[in-house]
Amino acid sequence: MFSHPALTRAALLVSATAVAVTGLAGTAVARPGAPYLSYGSQGEGVKCVQMAVNWANAVPLELAEDGIWGRQTQWGVIAFQNWKVGESQADGVVGPDTGDRMLETLREYNPVTANHCYKYLPSH
Numbered sequence: 001m002f003s004h005p006a007l008t009r010a011a012l013l014v015s016a017t018a019v020a021v022t023g024l025a026g027t028a029v030a031r032p033g034a035p036y037l038s039y040g041s042q043g044e045g046v047k048c049v050q051m052a053v054n055w056a057n058a059v060p061l062e063l064a065e066d067g068i069w070g071r072q073t074q075w076g077v078i079a080f081q082n083w084k085v086g087e088s089q090a091d092g093v094v095g096p097d098t099g100d101r102m103l104e105t106l107r108e109y110n111p112v113t114a115n116h117c118y119k120y121l122p123s124h
Contacts, residue, residue, distance in 0.1 A: 045120035052102035
């Protein structure tokens with residue numbers, strides 16, 4: 001295709017960059033096998049939940065992104081669900097419907113964070 005080594009390297013670099021950008025911008029869904037998250041949960045999944053609530057501006061104050069699901073996180077998740085999923089599903093548990101909406105919110109603000117949170121948020 002290209003006979004000059006510099007042109008070949010440039011073509012490979014452009015191709016690799018295109019693949020990387022497409023991968024980051026692609027549509028990601030949450031992992032179907034991820035456990036539901038709820039009051040008392042701890043860990044990386046809860047941090048992802050807290051970031052999604054904060055980035056959605058679902059509550060008037062910012063939640064601590066500490067990975068510990070307490071009262072404020074519970075309140076924030078219910079507010080997020082009321083707004084993004086619907087009042088009928090506002091149960092304070094992050095299951096598949098809420099997980100999908102949270103990943104969408106994270107992807108809007110930071111695709112790298114959304115890709116990280118992919119394995120921690122449940123979905124369909």
